[in-house]
Amino acid sequence: MSIQNLSTEFDVIVVGGSYAGLSAATQLARARRRVLVIDAGQRRNRYAQHSHGFLGQDGREAAAIAAEGKQQLRKYPTVQWLAGAAAQATRLGQGFRVTLSDGRGVDAQALVLATGVVDELPALPGLAERWGTSVFHCPYCHGYELMQGHIGVMAVGPLSMHHAMMLPDWGRVTLFLNEAFAPDPEQLAALAARGVTIEPAAVKRISGHATVELADGRALEMAGLFVVSRTHSGSPLAEQLGCEMEEGPTGLFVRTDAMKATSVAGVFACGDSARAAGNVAMAVADGAMAGVAAHRLTIFGAQAA
Known part of the structure; x- marks a missing residue:
């Protein structure tokens, strides 16, 4: 028209x-x-x-x-x-x-x-370019297709605890604290009970499909990443x-x-x-x-x- x-x-x-x-x-x-x-x-x-x-x-x-x-x-x-x-x-x-x-x-x-x-995403190199393809916000929308693989949760604050507790139903979860969130003892116990791995190192960038490059030189390949926008x-x-x-x-x-x-x-x-x-x-x-x-x-x- x-x-x-x-x-x-x-x-x-x-x-x-x-x-x-x-x-x-x-x-x-x-x-x-x-x-x-x-x-x-x-x-x-x-x-x-x-x-x-x-x-x-x-x-x-x-x-x-x-x-x-x-x-x-x-x-x-x-x-x-x-x-x-x-x-x-x-x-x-x-x-x-x-x-x-x-x-x-x-x-x-x-x-x-x-x-x-x-949606406003954290200013992390490589994150925005993968939004909607290998970086997501909704487990119900995208979790099943990750086929119970390695799933990363990129912490942005306390709300990321919610993601980390939910996502083990869809795969093996690593919570990347990235100096944005520090779980207290009670939260750490809850995460451990859900089988969540805690990665405290800072994140440098996201590369490849959903590879998390850490500041200490390690690179961890994920099937997908979730972040709260x-x-x-x-x-x-x-x-x-x-x-x-x-x-x-x-x-x-x-x-x-x-x-x-x-x-x-x-x-x-x-x-x-x-x-x-x-x-x-x-x-x-x-x-x-x-x-x-x-x-x-x-x-x-x-x-x-």
């Missing part, structure tokens, strides 16, 4: 065209609501080739799942799709105005924010609108209720930007709920949210 042919008034604007946004927009399209999806094309799992743990789609290419969802959505005649960025969102009477990156405004009665998050919202819209935020273990996320309504009436949020942790299956479920709730608002008003 070129911007020249874009309508300016919609029932609902969905910002974000990944799994959560697609799911929300599909519910609205099936209710024959006029929907605009604004998508900047920054799907969080674009670095991963395959998606796992999503019922009926296990092992399928992540990009193919999103592409098929988009294709199916765009068959609905009340949907318009804009490949681009939403720069600003403001209250406009009983609804909202979203300003696009070129300055043009589009209006709607309700907004669904499915803007995702951006810090996250921040992929868009400033929620904060611009005044949505309440909540501090999660890896960063701020938008606070919502069970119907995915934010603290701002008429604004809904779903996907990774609106929960402390997530995956594709959770994003799709959240999006469906947000889409249904936004539809209810177009009928009954803010009291329905």
Whole structure:
């Protein structure tokens, strides 16, 4: 959809065209609501080739799942799709105005924010280049494919204890402290009970597939590495609108209720930007709920949210 042919008034604007946004927009399209999806094309799992743990789609290419969802959505005649960025969102009477990156405004009665998050990785040479291929954050998404091999956990702080305690169900785990985390005696005992090897030496770089090069000259080959990323919202819209935020273990996320309504009436949020942790299956479920709730608002008003 070129911007020249874009309508300016919609029932609902969905910002974000990944799994959560697609799911929300599909519910609205099936209710024959006029929907605009604004998508900047920054799907969080674009670095991963395959998606796992999503019922009926296990092992399928992540990009193919999103592409098929988009294709199916765009068959609905009340949907318009804009490949681009939403720069600003403001209250406009009983609804909202979203300003696009070129300055043009589009209006709607309700907004669904499915803007995702951006992962911030430790500044360790070789780590970012392997993100999504041999460096991961979600054991449920990627642990099984490591075939019970040697798995490394790159410590970034106390939260890495969680990774180290979980991952022995998927392989033989080494926790690389890397001067970022010092387990106390109780934690050391818990790690030992789970069979976790502790490696205290500093890490110099990651090379090869997932080889951890240590400052003392040793190189330990791993089937895969896990690291806790810090996250921040992929868009400033929620904060611009005044949505309440909540501090999660890896960063701020938008606070919502069970119907995915934010603290701002008429604004809904779903996907990774609106929960402390997530995956594709959770994003799709959240999006469906947000889409249904936004539809209810177009009928009954803010009291329905």
